[in-house]
Amino acid sequence: MSDDDNNIQNPEVDLARHAEKMAKKKAARDKIMATKTGEKGLIIVHTGKGKGKSSAAFGMIFRHIAHGKKCAVVQFIKGAMSTGERDLILGHFSDLCEFHTMGEGFTWETQDKARDIAMAKAAWEKAKDLIRDPTNSMVLLDEVNIAIRYDYIDLAEVLEFLATEKPDMTHVVLTGRNAKDELIELADLVTEMELVKHPFRSGIKAQIGVEY
Known part of the structure; x- marks a missing residue:
């Protein structure tokens, strides 16, 4: 009987080998984690052509809120259209998270470059004030790129x-x-969202609960 046949007939052998393998992985992982003791405020960049950049960032904002940590959001480009994230934060968590929508949409929507520049500069000034405030644990600059x-x-x-x-x-x-x-180069953490497939290309519009 081959070793493979023996393993098939003895699942306990497979379970023991799996447990031994996982124990070795855990020991190696614990050794690595023991060296990771530092903490710092991170510069985090979400970029790329794929969907999910802002969604992932808001996930971290909601984590801060859940831990009772103060945070803030400045939206640079997106306009006054209602979004789920903003409505939830302003309606329930405004004591923990300041939310400033300071754009009016993309430049092809406003068709007023001078106004776009003025609003972006105002948003940057607000962002600097919020970042300087040491009581804010996280500040999200949405669409600043x-x-x-x-x-x-x-x-x-x-x-x-x-x-x-x-x-x-x-x-x-x-x-x-x-x-x-x-x-x-300056950032500590960079994630690039890669576009593989998007329903917009099939004629599907932005939908509540998915895009906003």
């Missing part, structure tokens, strides 16, 4: 502020496609 890409706000100023003025323990999350290479 778009504002940087269009030169509505200055990349060099953003980089310098994050590097020199962000409190040590404050997390800052920056979302939007086409994040600049310099921002990616």
Whole structure:
């Protein structure tokens, strides 16, 4: 009888081998984790053409709220259209999370570049105030990468502020496609959302509970 046949007829052997393998993995993992003791406020970038950049960022905002930690959101491009995240935060958690929608939509919607630039600059000033406030554990700058890409706000100023003025323990999350290479280099955590398939290409519009 071969070893394979023996294993088939003796599932207890497989279970024992699995337990031994998992024990070794756990020991290796515990050894690695024992060296990870530091804490710091992270610069986090969500970029890429795929869906989910803001959704993932709001997931972290809701984690902060769940832990009773103060946080804030500044939306740079998205306009006044109602969204589930904003309605939930303003309706139930405004004591823990400031929410500022300071855009009026994408530039092809407003068709007023000067106004877009003015609003982006105002949003950046609000963002800086919120980041400087040490009581905020996390600040989300939603779609700020778009504002940087269009030169509505200055990349060099953003980089310098994050590097020199962000409190040590404050997390800052920056979302939007086409994040600049310099921002990616500065960041501690970068996730690129890859587009594989999207219902919009099949004629499906944005839907409540999925896109907003």
